[in-house]
Amino acid sequence: MSDIGSGDEGSSSQKYQGMEQGSEYDSGQQGQMEQELATKMLQIQSKRFYLDVKQNRRGRFIKVAEIGADGRRSQIFLALSTAAEFRDHLSTFSDYYSSLVAVSVVGPPNPDNVPEDGKLKSEMMIKDNRRYYLDLKENSRGRFLRVSQTITRGGPRSQVAIPAQGMIEFRDALTDLLDEFSTDEHAYKPDLPEGRHMHVDNKNFYFDIEWLCVEPATSEDGSVKTRKTQRLLSQEFF
Numbered sequence: 001m002s003d004i005g006s007g008d009e010g011s012s013s014q015k016y017q018g019m020e021q022g023s024e025y026d027s028g029q030q031g032q033m034e035q036e037l038a039t040k041m042l043q044i045q046s047k048r049f050y051l052d053v054k055q056n057r058r059g060r061f062i063k064v065a066e067i068g069a070d071g072r073r074s075q076i077f078l079a080l081s082t083a084a085e086f087r088d089h090l091s092t093f094s095d096y097y098s099s100l101v102a103v104s105v106v107g108p109p110n111p112d113n114v115p116e117d118g119k120l121k122s123e124m125m126i127k128d129n130r131r132y133y134l135d136l137k138e139n140s141r142g143r144f145l146r147v148s149q150t151i152t153r154g155g156p157r158s159q160v161a162i163p164a165q166g167m168i169e170f171r172d173a174l175t176d177l178l179d180e181f182s183t184d185e186h187a188y189k190p191d192l193p194e195g196r197h198m199h200v201d202n203k204n205f206y207f208d209i210e211w212l213c214v215e216p217a218t219s220e221d222g223s224v225k226t227r228k229t230q231r232l233l234s235q236e237f238f
Contacts, residue, residue, distance in 0.1 A: 033056055033057055034054055034055070034056045035054065035055045035056075036052055036053070036054050037053040037054065037055055037060070037181060038052070038053045038177060038180065038181065039051065039052045039053070040173045040176070040177065042166065042169060042170060042173055044162065044163050044165070044166030044169065044170070045163045045165070045166065046068070046069035047066055047067065047068055047069065047163065048066075048067045049064065049065065049066055049067075049160070049162070049170065050063075050064070050065040050067075051063075051064055051173055051174060051177060052064075052065070053177050053180075053181050059079075059080075060080055060181055060182075061077055061078060061079050061080065062077070062078045062080065062083045062174075062177065063075055063076075063077050063078075064076050064077075064078065064147075064160055065160075066160040066161065066162075074158060074159060074160050075158060075160065076132075076147060076148075076149040076158050076159065076160055077149065078132075079127055079128075080178065080181065080182045081127070081182075082125060082127045082130075082132065083174060083177075083178060083182075084178055084182065085125055086125065086132070086134075086147070086174070087171055087174045087175055087178065089123050089125070089134055090145075090167050090168075090170060090171035090174070091171060092123075093121060093123075093134065093136050093145055093164075093167055094164075094167040094168050094171065096120070096121050096136065097136065097143065097164045097167065100120070100143070117137075118137040118138050118139050119135050119136070119137055120136045120137065120138055120143070121135075121136040122134060122135045122136070129151060129152045129153055130149060130150065130151055130152070131149070131150050131152065132147060132148065132149050132150075133146075133147070133148040133150070134146075134147055135148075136164065142163065142164070143163075143164040144161045144162060144163050144164055145161065145162045145164060145167055146159055146160075146161045147159060147160050147161075147162070
């Protein structure tokens with residue numbers, strides 16, 4: 001398997017003609033509550049890329065799916081803020097790639113200038129418990145940008161590979177989607193923190209990001225009262 005073709009398989013839409021692989025953003029259990037707001041398709045060399053803006057109960061995100069000439073599928077998921085950072089990196093990588101092309105026009109490429117692992121330029125993005133590795137690489141099939149997504153608590157690595165010549169086209173499509181759908185109101189929300197407990201006098205207080213539960217240990221007549229619950233704003237406690 002080459003670098004350009006590697007990655008995890010799966011997709012939720014009929015246009016991918018496959019089954020969805022679960023993720024924090026897009027899982028089988030959440031599929032019924034999920035909306036697809038927009039999609040763009042790019043044909044870059046022998047590959048098709050789908051950029052889908054989706055929304056579920058936790059906010060909006062972008063799914064990037066790659067389908068190779070052999071039908072192999074791979075995908076990654078980006079929060080909108082991460083997609084914006086990725087867009088900026090695409091500009092930087094494209095400029096660097098253009099400088100390499102300009103040098104090769106002047107003279108033949110020097111194979112000694114290519115590292116053993118084929119990496120020409122690398123960056124990393126961190127979002128909550130996910131890391132994204134961006135590697136501009138070169139092999140016998142050409143130059144490409146490999147984007148790998150990992151989850152710090154474990155799980156498989158997923159990745160897509162964008163031919164270097166298509167980075168600008170990919171960036172422009174991503175920019176169009178971000179301009180239309182990226183707002184603070186729909187920013188993707190990470191997993192909620194664990195609940196917290198505090199005992200004051202004869203009362204137990206249970207805190208989480210959405211609810212406060214007040215449970216007296218005993219009432220004046222010695223009976224246990226039903227827990228009372230009221231909604232709180234998260235910023236009051238976190």
